[in-house]
Amino acid sequence: MSQSHNRGLVEDFGRWREFSAGMWAWVFHKFTGWVLIGYLFTHIAVLSSALNGDAAYTQTLQGLEQLAVVRVLEVGLLAVAAFHILNGIRLLFIDLGVGTALDTQEKSFYASLILTGIIVVVSVPVFLEGL
Amino acid sequence: MSTQTPDTDDSDPQAERMARKDERAAEREEAASTPDVGDDAITLKVFRYDPEVADKQEPRFDTFHVPREPGITVLDALIYARDTYDSSLTFRHSCRQAVCGSDALFINGSQRLGCQTQIADLNDSETVRVEPLPHREVVKDLVVDMDHFYDQMDAVEPYFSPKEDPDGEQLQSRENREKIKMSTRCIWCGACMSSCNVAAGDNEYLGPAAINKAYRFYFDEREGEDRQEERLRIIEQEHGVWRCQTQFSCTTVCPKDIPLTEHIQELKREAVKQNLKFW
Amino acid sequence: MAERYSSFSSGSTRWFLQRVTAAFLVVTLAFHFLLLHFFHHAPEITFSGSHARYSVPAYFVTMVLFLAAATFHGTNGIYNALVNQGVTGTPKRVAKWVLVVAGVLVFVQGIRVALALTGGA
């Protein structure tokens, strides 16, 4: 079939509107996973200031915490982590064969979304405190 | 046998009924043909491509107007468009009853069988957008190359093969048949494969249909345990079950309602269980 | 297509470990967040505070395991994502070793940080 036509990635457009819950869960889980591993690397890098002595460590951390962007990013990180955890738990159950029915898995995905939302909203004051 | 005679007197009830029927059909036809784009016509947007026809080499969408009949399916609409407007409109179809698996298409953004999809049931039943299955090469119009799908099916040794030839009728418990029942319903339509993003990315991934086929034999108690191990070996290869990310797209689109994700997950657990045993 | 594999390259081990680490991470990550954002507040973190915590052996061990689990889970997750995207052959081998090396580096660096936090002051 040398003559056949490959639509490449274009064919995915127009599809996202029809994504099923499981698809969204997959997209979000992927995204959050990458953010988390990215953060892990950054985090260790930042903490490495400890190797330069205690003052450097304390300064670096507190200095960063002074910045509003960092605080906001931290809220984002919380959101990401919360979703990854909750959806991760959902996936673990699915791996165990619990809640694999189509409608159950949809509901559990929505539940993890909503819970993530609640956790984030509730935590915002804590994170932004003292700015 | 005389009871088999319908009223044989001069009036011909069959002819009369036929006449009434023709009248009704004519009325419907009339209603449909007055302004072609009548309020109630369905707008069908169809993907067109043909490597040999100059103005189709660059894919495009053609629009057809199809009269809305009660219960009209996407396949009916395509047939109407082909037979009325453009006989070169090309798509696979055969059984019209969701058993041959020929007409899995991408309809309004989702994989569906044309013959099983009533236009009235679509979210947007005014405009129906029909494309060939995504993530497959297009041969022409709505026809895609299915070879890769068939190759993946072949890869799981999709045939019953007990260690020894059975001697006469084998017994199978009702529970066991029930267990594999859903998995045996696959009609090889390819909708699941097309909907799975992992399969789209990883060409070697066996894909939900093939894994489901493996499931069908793995759990068939008639095959025997030795075979189970060999089957496990096939599906737990790197591009086997592990690639599944539980997207559930396959399960969502399967026209035969096969719980594909569940089947794949069950096999993952089987594989882990087996390997834990060896440790 | 159905390439035969030796049981060493079985995906089942990595798949299983991904789940095991995930289960472990649920606890540790939640603990980590609660401790350092809600119980102690992040802006108030100081070296001495960290030092105090790391001096508790159980905490130290937990954090090292947390790091190990997260590193494996994260790098393995990325590797899977790449394979799922159809990366094969040399790029795949390269990705694998880059991830292994990156993972080891992060882990070693993390241990050094932890040791610094434990000893130090």
Place this chain on the structure above:
Amino acid sequence: MYEHDVIVVGGGGSGLRAAIGAHEAGADVAIVTKLHPVRSHTGAAEGGINAALREGDDWELHAYDTVKGGDYIVDAPAAETLAQDAPENVVQLENWGMPFSREEDGRMSQRPFGGLSFPRTTYAGAETGHHLLHTLYEQVVKRGITVYDEWYVTRLAVTDEDDPNDRSCHGVVAWDIQTGEIEGFRGRDGVVLATGGDGQVFDHTTNAVANTADGVAMAYRAGVPIEDMEFVQFHPTTLPSTGVLISEGTRGEGGILYNGEGERLMYEYGYATNDGELASRDVVARGELTEINAGRGVDDEYVHLDMRHLGEERIVDRLENILHLAEDFEGVDGLENPMPVKPGHHYEMGGIETNENGETCVDGLYAVGEAACVSVHGSNRLGGNALPELLVFGARAGKHAAGEDLGEPEIPVGKTEGDEGIEESDVDFPVEPGALAASSAVVSGDSPEGVVDAALEAETERIEGLLEKDEGVNHADVRSKIQKSMTDNVNVFREEGAIEEALETIREAREEYEDVSVADKSRTFNTDLQHTIETRNVIDTAELIAMGALAREEFRGAHWRKEYQERRDDEWLKHTMISWNDGTPELWYRPALLEGENQTYEPKERHY
């Protein structure tokens, strides 16, 4: 040119079984099929497979039911072979892993079916055909049999001796639908036609769009006699809007038919007194249509089939597929409401004349399945008898083609002047049937390869011709004209004038077809071209049916004639045969063989 020992045309149940049979007998076999095998219409069969498997049943009862059901123009040797070989073939399927429904004790389930004296219909839910087709295809994959899928066979490579009995078949010409390439296929030991039914002759059918009787028409034009085509089965329970079948299993399990007035019609109006809904299909179909015609139908169109009283559990267990079909294709929930049903074209009892080994009169040419007529169904097929036919005669033909000795056949094939019982028909047709000008699809060649090459050349010319022609008639118009006329005139109830009208319409269609053109000029996946070629086959097949129907002046089985309200055994215990005869069809008769192994099947009145 592709070469194999045995070429099987068609990947449905019969073709797959034939290929496996030939492979078992050691041949290098290839399947050439216009649909991928798993897309074949065998997959639509719902009800089950008849086989005398159990205590209390035996093959003789099965054979007897078959002959009686066929209203006595069944050839006894064929019916007996069917009944004898069916059990081992069904067990064979089971051994190949087919997921049959099971009894409590783990054995295969069987259920009652219309016209059977014992519940011997072995089934797998209400999707028996699907499982059968897939199981057979799995075995084909296992054996590594070559499959050329989406290759359309357009012609047989048959030699051109004057007497069809002297001709031989060396292969076929096929065209790769995906690329448009035309190729010759040589079958060194034989060609097996397994091309399935002819539903596209009618407009309301349970058959697939691909069921265009290609094999029948190709064999016909190559000189093979076509048998008993007027016997077309109309199934009593098809969904009114699409023709989708509601399996006889529904009635087998206890489903009841009601007319528009809520009466249990089969009893109320005496269409069948003993068996009610489970009377033979022709009886039930006529009963329904009589009700509808008498104004006692629903919406002048259909009657109701009710299974609600069976209870959800039993329905889901045994007829789940029916629930889906009624829901998807008619929007009716079978658990809540009765389902609308009406008679629709279902099955062609007739076909290419063969003997018990699947051989036709042309050397090396075999036919099996619905395309063939070994004559086990006579004038009316019993439900559940087609699937065992595919298996039994498919396997036999495959093995025979591969050179296995199956003994002397008892059924004669081909028209041999002066043979016992053969007689000419003297029926007058209103118009000349057959080709407009002398034509015949045979070729000469000095070697088998030469014959295939000559056929390839002739066919290439025909196809190029179709593609080159610029303006003309669209095949779809011709086809729908045939379908409408056949449905109006040669349906469940037939009368002389109407059949004649159909023949006239067919003649007109033939003339229009002369001017047919293919709008799509592309070589890639040209379904326009495919359907155009198929339409010619539909025309020939429609004519075969109408000719046989006009000539047969009696009421037998599925063939009802207004002018002749009874079975006329003294004159009509014979098979209708039509030979192409270079475009001027000849209609003749061959007596039915009622002499069985241990008994003679004496025609008795059929009542249910």
